[in-house]
Amino acid sequence: MDWDKLRIFHAVADAGSLTHAGDTLHLSQSAVSRQIRALEESLNTTLFHRHARGLILTEQGELLFDATKSMNKRLEAASARIRDSEEEVFGELRVTTTTGFGTLWLAPRLPKLYELYPDLKIDLMLEERVLDLPMREADVAIRMKEPSQADLIRKRLMSVRMRLYASKTYLETNKAPVEMSDISDHRLICQSLNSIQVAAGATLLQHLMTYDIPNTFTVNNYFGVLQGVINNIGIGVLPDYLTEDFPDLVRVLPDLESGEVPVFLAYPEELRQSKRIAAFRDFVQDEIFTHRRKMREATDI
Secondary structure (H helix, E strand, C coil), rough: CHHHHHHHHHHHHHHHCCCHHHHHHHHCHHHHHHHHHHHHHCCCCCCCCCCCCCCCHHHHHHHHHEEEEEHHHHHHHHHHHHHHHHCCCCCCEEEEEEEHHHHHHHHHHHHHHHCCCEEEEEEECCCCCCCCCCCCCEEEECCCCCCCCCCCCEEEEEEECCEEEEEEHHHHHHHCCCCCHHHHHCCCCEECCCCCCCCHHHHHHHHHHHCCCCCCEECCCCHHHHHHCCCCHHHHEEHHHHHCCCCCEEEEEEEECCCCEEEEEEHHHHHHHCHHHHHHHHHHHHHHHHHHHHHHHHHHH
């Protein structure tokens, strides 16, 4: 059915007059009449009884008016939600980040975001592949390097370094390495050099492999590496942001670490005014501020 004809029909049925409906719609009485006739012809029915006192809906007209009233109410409700969205945060937000950062840092903090915005629906996409934000494969991304795509708003969140960690239990039964050469006495848990990872992490791993480590356990993401470490398989290469949430991790060979890995939040320019994006961005920045403070406090102890 023609939406424009339905809009005109609704105005006529509501006003009970072609002239009054025309005034509301800023159309001539003859233009309104033509549209109503065309709608009746398309439906092969009569929608109005015409008499000197005006128009009265037929039974079929009443059925259609009930439908257009329902449509009009839904449209008004949608318009109200759109207006309200200037102050409220609701709806779906598609977030993409790496498997490690998404599972180990972001996901455990999302309950706080839901407490603030219970109507927000997060679709978290964990991929090492860089999704195309301008093509709307995702709404917002947290990436372990500065985005190179054009037309993106980007915000540097923090820096990460890859370091060596073991569990307290592991070190109770295995002597902690004191020098780099001691690392060959332990099983190294790390990502494979063939897996997708940040360049700084790959560089550190290449350096470690020069020490002829006979025993390794490789996993294709940091979540798996962490599981190996906390289950006492050996010493793992992990990002430093884990120490806040996993206090049983003990850093070994503290002079060894990767280069700095910048962490960026990015989203398309066209979503600059999105309340969902703003809420998520501000939440992540607040959590990172808290994270940094706790890290400093732990260092000062």
